[in-house]
Amino acid sequence: MNVFFSSGVFIFIIILSVAVCVRLRKKIALSKINFRNSTKEITRRFQDVAESSGEWIWQVDACGRYVYSNSVVEKILGYGTQEVIGKYFYDYLIPENKEEIRRAAFEAFSKKESFINKKIRKDGKVIILETNGTPFRDVKGNLTGYIGIDRDITERKRAEEELMRILSLHDATLEATADGILVVDLNGRVVSYNKKFLQLWKIPESLAAAREDGKLLEYALGQLVNPEEFIGEVRMLCANPEAQSSNTLRFKDGRIFDRFSQTEKIGDKIVGCVWSFRDVTARNKAEEELKSAYEQLKATQLQLVQSAKMASIGLLAGGIAHEINNPLTGVLNNVQLIRMVFNDKQKFNMNDFNDLMDSIEESAQRCARITNSLLNFSRASKGVFQNISLNDIVEKVLLLIEHELSLENIVFHKKLRQHLPPVKGDVQLLQQIIFDIINNARWAIQKKSGKQGGSVTIETDTDEGNNSLFLSIADTGIGIPKENLEKIYEPFFTTKSAGEGTGLGLSIVYNIIKEHGGKITVESGMDEGTVFKIVLPAVAAQK
Amino acid sequence: MYKDIKVLVVDDEKIVRDFFKRLLSLLGMDNMFAENGYKAIELVKNERFDLFFIDVRMPGLNGLDTYREIRKINPEAASVMITGYAVEEILEQAKREGVYSAIRKPFDINQIKDVIESRVIGLMEKVRGGEKNVFGKRSQEQNSYLR
Ligand SMILES: Nc1ncnc2c1ncn2[C@@H]1O[C@H](COP(=O)(O)OP(=O)(O)OP(=O)(O)O)[C@@H](O)[C@H]1O
Ligand SMILES: [Mg+2]
Numbered sequence: 001m002n003v004f005f006s007s008g009v010f011i012f013i014i015i016l017s018v019a020v021c022v023r024l025r026k027k028i029a030l031s032k033i034n035f036r037n038s039t040k041e042i043t044r045r046f047q048d049v050a051e052s053s054g055e056w057i058w059q060v061d062a063c064g065r066y067v068y069s070n071s072v073v074e075k076i077l078g079y080g081t082q083e084v085i086g087k088y089f090y091d092y093l094i095p096e097n098k099e100e101i102r103r104a105a106f107e108a109f110s111k112k113e114s115f116i117n118k119k120i121r122k123d124g125k126v127i128i129l130e131t132n133g134t135p136f137r138d139v140k141g142n143l144t145g146y147i148g149i150d151r152d153i154t155e156r157k158r159a160e161e162e163l164m165r166i167l168s169l170h171d172a173t174l175e176a177t178a179d180g181i182l183v184v185d186l187n188g189r190v191v192s193y194n195k196k197f198l199q200l201w202k203i204p205e206s207l208a209a210a211r212e213d214g215k216l217l218e219y220a221l222g223q224l225v226n227p228e229e230f231i232g233e234v235r236m237l238c239a240n241p242e243a244q245s246s247n248t249l250r251f252k253d254g255r256i257f258d259r260f261s262q263t264e265k266i267g268d269k270i271v272g273c274v275w276s277f278r279d280v281t282a283r284n285k286a287e288e289e290l291k292s293a294y295e296q297l298k299a300t301q302l303q304l305v306q307s308a309k310m311a312s313i314g315l316l317a318g319g320i321a322h323e324i325n326n327p328l329t330g331v332l333n334n335v336q337l338i339r340m341v342f343n344d345k346q347k348f349n350m351n352d353f354n355d356l357m358d359s360i361e362e363s364a365q366r367c368a369r370i371t372n373s374l375l376n377f378s379r380a381s382k383g384v385f386q387n388i389s390l391n392d393i394v395e396k397v398l399l400l401i402e403h404e405l406s407l408e409n410i411v412f413h414k415k416l417r418q419h420l421p422p423v424k425g426d427v428q429l430l431q432q433i434i435f436d437i438i439n440n441a442r443w444a445i446q447k448k449s450g451k452q453g454g455s456v457t458i459e460t461d462t463d464e465g466n467n468s469l470f471l472s473i474a475d476t477g478i479g480i481p482k483e484n485l486e487k488i489y490e491p492f493f494t495t496k497s498a499g500e501g502t503g504l505g506l507s508i509v510y511n512i513i514k515e516h517g518g519k520i521t522v523e524s525g526m527d528e529g530t531v532f533k534i535v536l537p538a539v540a541a542q543k
Numbered sequence: 544m545y546k547d548i549k550v551l552v553v554d555d556e557k558i559v560r561d562f563f564k565r566l567l568s569l570l571g572m573d574n575m576f577a578e579n580g581y582k583a584i585e586l587v588k589n590e591r592f593d594l595f596f597i598d599v600r601m602p603g604l605n606g607l608d609t610y611r612e613i614r615k616i617n618p619e620a621a622s623v624m625i626t627g628y629a630v631e632e633i634l635e636q637a638k639r640e641g642v643y644s645a646i647r648k649p650f651d652i653n654q655i656k657d658v659i660e661s662r663v664i665g666l667m668e669k670v671r672g673g674e675k676n677v678f679g680k681r682s683q684e685q686n687s688y689l690r
Contacts (some may be wrong), residue, residue, distance in 0.1 A: 323651055326627055329627075330558035330562065331649070332649040333562045333566075334650060336651075340569070359562075407601070407602055409603060
């Protein structure tokens, strides 16, 4: 119902009520029939209008007793018109503040103000009403009662309360987050913020309360290491309000914030932007510490690889001495032989002599090869990745250990695919993995067959597209029980007795392969022998 | 001078066998070769030898085991262990078990010649009935290597 109509009705009521009240005071005995008739007419018309209004219109006497009510009362209070006539208006007020409201009501009536009150319906439900009333006087000016309107505002109040509840929930949420939050409108003006925002940015309450965006920004920028960058971000966001962005802010006092921004929309319309700031100084510090710990670990690992290698060289000493002293025999003793022949003034058959020279040369070359691969193997890794041949690496490692293992009757089968694409890697590290795996194979074979020995099969291959290289190393050893298969790459996992193994071999292998962007898998079972398969990315062929 | 002496060299390394072949031929000695212990045993079963050169580290049967087997068949021959890498315990053990001498690779040719000579002397003394004096003066020196 619109206000204009309501107030129209109200004025009409006042006019008509004069007549109505006159009629009610029969003691005053207005005797003129005409007047009486017209009074009756006016009352009827007032009541017609009152009835047609959607609001509850009433009249009470000076004590507040209903003398008239339109039928809307039934809709609002549940009582019929006849039921309320003769009752006091405050009879229906909720008991809690009945007396207070009663007094306030008369005061409001005299001031012609509205007041809010709660009444109890016939069905017991409490409703909220907005009551408007005005004093009503007789011709002599004596107060005879009040007339007025009650409007049911229960729904409106509930909606308001719900809104308040949501707003306070919203406020509480805003305050409860660990992040500092700032809401700005499309023009970049501050709309709202939480306390955490002020704390994080160390903004004094007074400055915040002043709501001068320029000063606030200036104050904030003064704390940043790189304010220009931040301003750039702000501009970018103003230009692209749709953009969701985040970055890191560095403060002069060493603190670091993560900043996120998210557009605020009503429906589809962007109305502003929510910025949130999180102090990540501690987290960053933890991350940095973690990173440096990781770097240290990596360095330690390289050292570990190196000492493992040196230890394996010790292990190989016998084999290497053997490997070098045999060809040295071919050099030194053959030379001594020549001298002996000359000293004895014996004659050399030219063919024999050439044979001898070939033998010396070949032996010397073998010495050189061994020394080189030994040097190569023992050199510490520089962590330099270059294009290398996988077959070459296999051959070099075998050169060092093949003979040693042959003493234990371990035979090598090589199936090296020719013309493999190169792999980008570190020679020392890749040698180390082959060495470690073969060393494990040696142990496993020994464990299974003792002096009988066994075989180790080394295969290299490539996929059709020359994208990956495969290296597989299979042994005929005792195998790995299924329940251990997942653990073998763990550092310090070993089934060997103390002094036999530290359990580091395969963990180093695993890390080296990971560093090369490769993968290692194992197939084995108790008494089945073991196959380690390694996949390494190939260096793409030059076009 | 060495013509009557028959030598068997057991070594898996061709280089070493080739060298011995040249040397022994130059010295005019009867020589035979085996590339592993099993083959050596087969040869010894068919022929008598006076002197063995046996590599310590060999695939299959190692030098010491080869020596043990050969001695069973051909006990009067002298055995010389040759080694590229001496594991002291093995050489000590070999000495205890009666190995005549041990020499390292790469060799000193004179050392080999000395061993052969002392063996020849030993054999000659044996022919004269001086069984006790199998280890001649030089072979005593050789033996000192084992200590
Ligand atoms: N080829 C294999 N056959 C059977 N078992 C194996 C094989 N390779 C590895 N293992 C098992 O995995 C365990 C872990 O191997 P890893 O190389 O990591 O350490 P380790 O060989 O015990 O010690 P280290 O390598 O430090 O000397 C071994 O103890 C063994 O039980
Ligand atoms: Mg290992």
